[in-house]
Amino acid sequence: MTLILKFERMWPLIIAFLGLLVSACQDVSKETSSRPSQTAIAEQTVDGASLFHQRCAACHSPTDTGGNSRISQVRKTPEGWFMTVVRMEREGRVVVNRDERRAVVKYLSDSQGLAPVETADFRYILEKRPNIIESPADPELAVMCGRCHSNARYSLQRRDADEWRKLVSFHVVQFPTLEYQTMSAERRWFEEATTEFASRLGENFPLQSTAWDNWRANGMDANPSGQWRVVGYEPGKGRYEGIATISALGGDNYQAVFALSYTDGDAWKGRSEALLYSGYEWRGRNERNGAVLREVYALSEDGSRLSGRWLDIDRDERGGDWTAVRMDAGDSLLAVDPPYLRIGKTREIRLLGVALEGIVDFGPGVKHEIVSRSATEIVVNATSVAGSSQGLRQVSVGSTEFQGSFSLYDRVDTIKVIPENAVARVGGAGGKLLPVPAQFEAVGYNRGADGKPNTEDDIRIGVFPATWSHSDFDELATELEDARFAGQIDNNGRFQPAVAGINPDRYISTNNVGVLAITGTVIDDDRELSGTARLVVTVQRFINPPIN
Incomplete structure (x- = not known):
């Protein structure tokens, strides 16, 4: 092994050390990710419009064309507005408590939000679905914007070209080294960003939208109260189903009481409290086995379906799909x-x-x-x-x-372990951030009409029971004994990372990080079929905003 390769593997230890320097941001990070401040029931006495004019309009003054400077030139999701308000707090520009923050976010989301059709392609980022590999429609925008954060992040905002241009300038002020980084230092980045790309963003994601105008006029009076039929799927555990009853509590606040059962016989009875933003964005909270869960659902335009994902507030990689249909909505x-x-x-x-x-x-x-x-x-x-x-x-x-x-x-021809590339994170050991596991499943495929496996016409059969193992992914992982130190995988395909921190038993006392091969083995009659995925076990994610 060369010294260079070993030095490359020191980076997780260096990153972990740097993480300590920003650990003071952890509480704020959790606050801006999925803590109850965005989902719990709002006090009925807090009026978002009044708060906005009291706390925000002093700096964001009224404009000649109506509205308030900068704010009225932007539309965002509830998470986007939440991040904006928290940034204002962090910079000392406004002081609000949790209920006030939630009320302001509610007001902004209702008055300057996004229509359902505008969020449909990017809900994966709101639902924090793990191990998603984006396929941006505009590769050049992906280089300009998606190299630092997800492409969904800018795709879930609406501005005119001039306001996008101002956002570029804001980025440079906030991150002065931006122009000197990879994929910007070799080009006239600021010039291109403030001309060609600001115009392109204004065309692709414009402030003015017929969809939003129509939705504000006709779609904001939704009331999801009633009885709902629920079906869902939790990776690693399986299908669940049941009934949920939603009741209105006033002010777009709702309570859902549900009784669910899994295919394996387990039962889940619970109650969630939620606030409805923009007439369709359900953001709820419930508890299960001591864990706080966040609900990120969307109400369909006709109000008959409520679907999305629930997730663990501390480890958002853990969660499940949720689909609910009104009992009186037809077959x-x-x-x-x-x-x-x-x-x-x-x-x-x-x-x-x-x-x-x-x-x-x-x-x-x-x-x-x-x-x-x-x-x-x-x-x-x-x-x-x-x-x-x-x-x-x-x-x-x-x-x-x-x-x-x-x-x-007629038979299973190949097994694919999904996700094919995954990330898990060490944690715990007395720190505030828990280990983040990774969940794998074994999916069987049939060879299809051409009779050849691993071709385009292969038929996806479904998830099969499997036995699980992990091993070193490559030669370097073998030499550093990654499989020994990085964690363990259980019988349900759930990989649990090891604890964080310096490990004196490892080379240069590095963290318990590593690169592993995850293998799922399925028995099909008398044949044994296996598939393998790649897992990177890395350090904690110290900053975890609502939209990455």
């Missing part, structure tokens, strides 16, 4: 569990939804017998007739069709 088939059937075999399958009436149909080649039936759940014993063609099938109950995939397959 809807929401889930087929499991979403696959082997040709020539019989197994129990559950159909979950609302107002499930009429004939059950799995498509050609599948027979079934109904075991039990209600308006929200149908249980069948389904048999795929020997000799049936493999591929995707359309499942329906009466007039409603399942929008997901259901596949028939």
Whole structure:
């Protein structure tokens, strides 16, 4: 091993040391990430509009065209406005308490927010979905803006070209070395940013929007009160379903009481409290097994569906998908569990939804017998007739069709471990930041019509039970014994990182970081199939804003 390679592996230790220098920001970081200050019930006596004019308008003076300078030239999500208000607090420009901050964010989100269609492509960043690799529509903007933060961050703001230009200048003031960094030092960065790219941002993400005008005029009076059918999926644990009852508490505050059950028999009963921003952005909070969970859901434009992700407030990589449909919204088939059937075999399958009436149909080649039936759940014993063609099938109950995939397959040909590239973080050891785990699943694929695995027509079958192991990813990882020190993976595919801090048993007493290969092994009849993913175990994330 060369000295250079070893020095490269010292960077996590250096970063960890530098992290101590900014540890004073940890409390503020948690405050700006997903703490209750943004989600808990707002005091009914706090008026956001009045607070805005009292605390903000002194500096952001009224303009000749109406509104207030700088503020009225921007539209953002609740998280975006939350970050702005906290920055004003951090710089000593305004003083507000939690309820006041929330009320101001609510006022700004309602008056200068984004329409549902404007956030649809970037909800992954609001929901903090882990290990997402972005595919920006404009690669040049990705170089100019996405090299420091996510592309979704600027995509969830709306300004005219002049205001985007001012934002560039603000960046240079806040981060003076910006022009001397990689991918900017070799070009006339400031000139390009304030001309060509400010104009491009103004065209792609303009302040004026018909979608927002229409939404403000017609979509802001939503009331999600009522009974909802819930289905969801938690990676590493599986499908859950149940009923939620939402009640209005006044002032766009709501309470949801839910009773859910998992396929493995576990039950989850809880209550959440939420505030509805911009007429559709549900931000809630509940608790489960001592952990505080944050809910980031979006109400559909017609008010019939509430979907998104819930996540652990301290370790946002942990979470699950949530889809809820009004019980009185008409028939809807929401889930087929499991979403696959082997040709020539019989197994129990559950159909979950609302107002499930009429004939059950799995498509050609599948027979079934109904075991039990209600308006929200149908249980069948389904048999795929020997000799049936493999591929995707359309499942329906009466007039409603399942929008997901259901596949028939004769065998599993390949296993892919997802995510293929993941990050986990050390933590704990007396510090404020807990270890951040990584969750893996083994997904089976069929070879498809061309008969060749690992080609474009491969059929995704679904998630299979697997046994899990981890090992050193490469030669350097082997020499540094990463697999020994970086953590362990359990039987459910959940990797738990080791504790943070200097480890005297390692080379140069470095942190318990490393690069690992995560292997999931599936038994398909008498065959053993495996897939491998890459996991980077790195240091803590000391600054974790609501939008990265």
